[in-house]
Amino acid sequence: MSQRIPINIFCWQQSIPLYRLKYYYSWRLRIASYYQQEGFTETHLSHMEGMILKKSPHRIQGWQQIWVECSDNRLVYYLPDNRNTPFGIIDFNIMTYSIQRIIDQHGNLIEFFSTQWFQKNFIFKAKTSLETQKWFNAVSECWKDSEGAKRILQSLNKYPKFWRTDRISYEQFSKVGEAGDILLFRGRGINCQIQRGLTGSEYDHAAILLRFQSGPLYMLEATGYFGVGLCSWKDIIENRWFELYEKIMIRRLDIDRDHQFIRTVQEFVNENMGKKYQFQPIQMLKNNRSVQQINNQTNRQQRTFFCSEMIVALYKKLGIFDQRNSFGPFLPGDLSSLNRGFNVLEGKLHPEQLIDFSDI
Structure with missing residues (x-):
């Protein structure tokens, strides 16, 4: 049974070159794991990847097929012919977003999107309503325990097309x-x-x-x-x-x-x-x-x-x-x-x- 998710999640936003010193300490290095860091446990993370559709901001292009990886409080998407270099990165830990969904007259989820205050929308959908719902659930799981969901983060707004840089x-x-x-x-x-x-x-x-x-x-x-x-x-x-x-x-x-x-x-x-x-x-x-x-x-x-x-x-x-x-x-x-x-x-x-x- 799918987890219940609110239709809208709104997040209000207000708008020495000689420094190289030697340190002689003991050389016992800490064995540390990413999932042991505060606020990052394996049970809090979800992972999903696959090919879905993203709506282009240019009407003539319409919906474009992209490869998406959702994990570690991030949604990263790639062009199908280049999965080595991300085409866009939505990182919920360094920017505050809201996640919303669009349903049809029968109550089926047909699209969902992530947005922030200057109205840049990232709109996605899968081939079927069921698959779209699965993706929406996964993205919401990545979002809900992120830093951007806990507090307002807006420092990236000053960078044009900041989502192009990881x-x-x-x-x-x-x-x-x-x-x-x-x-x-x-x-x-x-x-x-x-x-x-x-x-x-x-x-x-x-x-x-x-x-x-x-x-x-x-x-x-x-x-x-x-x-x-x-x-x-x-x-x-x-x-x-x-x-x-x-x-x-x-x-x-x-x-x-x-x-x-x-x-x-x-x-x-x-x-x-x-x-x-x-x-x-x-x-x-x-x-x-x-x-x-x-x-x-x-x-x-x-x-x-x-x-x-x-x-x-x-x-x-x-x-x-x-x-x-x-x-x-x-x-x-x-x-x-x-x-x-x-x-x-x-x-x-x-x-x-x-x-x-x-x-x-």
């Missing part, structure tokens, strides 16, 4: 970020622009996310000033160092973080803290170093890292990187989802999400 609020990032997730940075400074120009990369810096046993988030990075070191996300927020970047992206690694995984990350951190940083783009492009070459340098004490090479080295040590089919140079942009040659052998590496600091 975002994650800093609050959510601080809850779900885990050891091994990849961070990609696009800096504002002239040096960052020069580096991107030399490398032809979308990003100019990369780092690995870490979470300690006590819970706080850190990132392990290789920089020209400090070499390989740690930086606290608490300090990044308090000092607003995130404003040094045009954008910071996260690629979440979906994998079983068992005791062996955590121990391997711990060993990697211990082995490489303080290692020197080296960025020689011309030499990197000529050498075309492989993953094996990065990790099998004869003198480990003299090993140098470019920021993105360090991430590849960690994934190799974890045994989850495809060494045989992967070759350098390993630049920050090569770690993005656009590079089909950067894959993991175990788990899933999700596409980038833009970390949204609007509410900070």
